Amino acid sequence: MTAYLSARKINKSFLFGGNKIGILSELDFDICEGEFVSILGSSGCGKSTLLELFAGITRPDNGSILLCGDDITGQSGHLGYMPQEDLLFPWLSTEQNVLLPARIKKRDLAQARAEIKRLLPVFGLENHSKLLPYQLSGGLKQRVALLRTYMTGSHLLLLDEPFASLDAITRLQMQEWLLRIKEKLELTIILVTHDISEAIKLSDRIELMDKSPGRFIKTYSLSQDLKNNPTEFEMLKKEIVARL
Numbered sequence: 489m490t491a492y493l494s495a496r497k498i499n500k501s502f503l504f505g506g507n508k509i510g511i512l513s514e515l516d517f518d519i520c521e522g523e524f525v526s527i528l529g530s531s532g533c534g535k536s537t538l539l540e541l542f543a544g545i546t547r548p549d550n551g552s553i554l555l556c557g558d559d560i561t562g563q564s565g566h567l568g569y570m571p572q573e574d575l576l577f578p579w580l581s582t583e584q585n586v587l588l589p590a591r592i593k594k595r596d597l598a599q600a601r602a603e604i605k606r607l608l609p610v611f612g613l614e615n616h617s618k619l620l621p622y623q624l625s626g627g628l629k630q631r632v633a634l635l636r637t638y639m640t641g642s643h644l645l646l647l648d649e650p651f652a653s654l655d656a657i658t659r660l661q662m663q664e665w666l667l668r669i670k671e672k673l674e675l676t677i678i679l680v681t682h683d684i685s686e687a688i689k690l691s692d693r694i695e696l697m698d699k700s701p702g703r704f705i706k707t708y709s710l711s712q713d714l715k716n717n718p719t720e721f722e723m724l725k726k727e728i729v730a731r732l
């Protein structure tokens with residue numbers, strides 16, 4: 489299979505107190521259509537920086553980002569990006585928040601509204617369309633943020649720790665739900681997380697990142713058999729902990 493999204497020889501540094509600090513070094517990455525890949529790494533290793541590069545929010549110092557072979561380095565708007573802090577506008581209802589990508593892209597709003605009406609039940613939000621963010625639970629807010637991300641029109645979603653702020657039970661429910669949504673809407677997902685169980689449970693593949701500078705150090709391909717086998721699951725978890 490050819491890659492849907494690729495990163496080639498990405499270098500990224502930031503200026504810190506007048507010094508140039510290398511954050512990502514010679515980083516390569518590929519994901520195929522329909523794949524679910526989790527990026528696991530300790531805090532500060534450059535996971536969010538990498539997603540921002542994919543999303544075109546920032547540019548690499550050198551290297552390129554390719555979408556279906558086309559160079560999209562530094563271009564935003566191609567992929568659905570959900571940042572670490574969900575930024576729902578507090579004064580906008582669910583419906584208005586998820587309509588924003590269509591407004592920004594100057595899409596036909598009647599058509600976008602019809603699409604949202606069809607999607608609200610898929611996201612379990614049919615009874616919450618008129619509510620403001622403060623009236624929603626944490627899990628529901630994340631669903632709104634995910635629907636808004638999906639409304640960018642991309643089937644490739646970049647999710648930066650989407651469930652980090654949720655309680656344990658809601659987090660488990662949202663993980664199951666994300667897998668269902670992925671199948672239903674035929675999504676390709678890159679998930680950044682520091683939750684090892686979450687990564688094993690959800691992904692087809694885990695890419696482990698090390699820091700200073702950030703780079704991938706290990707790939708784990710995950711079979712359904714491994715996920716269903718508690719002993720193998722725990723062993724893999726231990727191995728990953730030891731490497732992080």
Ligand SMILES: Nc1ncnc2c1ncn2[C@@H]1O[C@H](COP(=O)(O)OP(=O)(O)O)[C@@H](O)[C@H]1O
Pocket residue numbers: 502503504511529530531532533534535536537538
């Ligand atoms: N805009 C920025 N300017 C300077 N340093 C930054 C900037 N963004 C991130 N960094 C630094 O880059 C490193 C990686 O950050 P980040 O990608 O947020 O890590 P992670 O998401 O893996 O926790 C951190 O040391 C962080 O302080």
Ligand SMILES: [Mg+2]
Pocket residue numbers: 535536537572648
């Ligand atoms: Mg981060």
